[in-house]
Amino acid sequence: MQIRIIATGGTFDKEYNELNGELFFKDTHIADMLRLGRSHVDVAVESLMMIDSLQMTDADRQLILGRCRDVPEERIVITHGTDTMELTAAVLGAGLSGKTVVLTGAMVPYTFGSSDGIFNLGTALAFAQTLAAGVYVAMNGRYFLWNAVRKNRSKGVFESVARSEETAG
Amino acid sequence: MQIRIIATGGTFDKEYNELNGELFFKDTHIADMLRLGRSHVDVAVESLMMIDSLQMTDADRQLILGRCRDVPEERIVITHGTDTMELTAAVLGAGLSGKTVVLTGAMVPYTFGSSDGIFNLGTALAFAQTLAAGVYVAMNGRYFLWNAVRKNRSKGVFESVARSEETAG
Amino acid sequence: MQIRIIATGGTFDKEYNELNGELFFKDTHIADMLRLGRSHVDVAVESLMMIDSLQMTDADRQLILGRCRDVPEERIVITHGTDTMELTAAVLGAGLSGKTVVLTGAMVPYTFGSSDGIFNLGTALAFAQTLAAGVYVAMNGRYFLWNAVRKNRSKGVFESVARSEETAG
């Protein structure tokens, strides 16, 4: 059972530009992180886009949805900025069926010392191997159904919300 | 749903003694690791023993088994040295029922820069939330049933083996 | 021989705010860094200001100059943003005599994994113990007289320039 990992950017993959003091994207660090974790999960990694999730458009989300449909794998991990992770999860949740998709990200870039990225990637890979078909967010060690999660921006933590009536499967 | 985390030692929790250049145990780093992972999983952490798994005796394994039975939680993560993890898993697998127990560890101490510990703890916590009752080893991003796993010592990797006839559930 | 360490901020002491993705100042990390370096140099550490050196005003520089005059120590290390380090060095070089002052900083915040901060602090402390009275910049493992240094912004490296005629001692 191979798992597809689709990188889209987010804090997870940001780096520090020491010439101007700004954060930017170069490449995804997923391969490095899997090496650090001594992962032997059978994965195919692809970098679909490398953007801040606040810049993510509807077209980008449709691209992600299309990619989830097109790849042969039935189990998918998506790395994503945390700010709009619930929006992308909603698009995937409404538009996809028969696949297990787990979105994850990080509050601190992987390249910084204190990142939660490697922990989150571990949980996401594990949830992707074990959860039934559906779209989930994996953050803070927990998993949430796509229509029952929100990021608490003041605390920087993902939490459960009552499942939205109109969208629940 | 609370998860019990039982620390028993292993490379996971070893530290470097800068006075004599030897590795030793002080306290478990699980609380630090959960903080780094921004974990909001409901957990109770206890340090049952702090030993190298090569030094672990049958009595120690019975102690771990007894503790798994006694704690109120039905989902348990055990951090453990990798060298005899499969032995302890076998004792638990044969002696315990109705609980989900996930053993994990690390190839490199958490306090060293290049540890797989935080990744492994992430996967173990996720597997403990999602797998059915049973005893598992979570290493290298994967999970293995207690009677179908062995550590490949020359590669430092856990791999599947044909499930042992006499012990398979 | 006690050395005064005066923190003024700069990239050196920036931290990542995981709630909004911006860099900010809290406290100086000099005490942590000295602990990491197992330093037994006799030092007095003070945090005079905690600002980005691009925001530093003439008044701020006069404050630093005054502080260098007032402290009893004859050897001083100043941590400072790299963008205007040469400007502060020039103010100190023109206004101070009889003391050894070494300015240093970092291209990457200490709290990020790949910081040059601890290396630079080591060099600055060593130069402060050995150089004659004068004002110096210590970056990239080297030291430069205050009137013979400039930051090459495109390379992110400090380099020697011909000593300015009018200011040279």
Added chain:
Amino acid sequence: MQIRIIATGGTFDKEYNELNGELFFKDTHIADMLRLGRSHVDVAVESLMMIDSLQMTDADRQLILGRCRDVPEERIVITHGTDTMELTAAVLGAGLSGKTVVLTGAMVPYTFGSSDGIFNLGTALAFAQTLAAGVYVAMNGRYFLWNAVRKNRSKGVFESVARSEETAG
């Protein structure tokens, strides 16, 4: 002014073997460390031996002495295990003249998270650029003349001792 850096091993360059849990030597990390420090000091790095300083023989020390004489540079940094650093310093101090030699090391391997190695390398490079001809130990942010230093093994700290009469220059 080029500086010669001679690596001889020691805790500084030890690595963790995750297959057997033992520390071992592969290559020196000096190039990596200089890169981390964004060093632009003009250096030539060589790895003369890669051993624990407790295993260092008189022949090894003569080899180091010979190498210090032979290299064209007048300023030399030697990385060395801390346990017998003062012995090698004494051999060099008695047998070498006209060159500035600075020995340094680390209490914790560079590859571990909490190493003092990069701080020490910074101080050693700075001392090598500024101190007069002589043989010195640079540890704990300080420098010591070769005949006035000893490692306090119970504290893991280098400290001054009264200069030995018979050997003082």
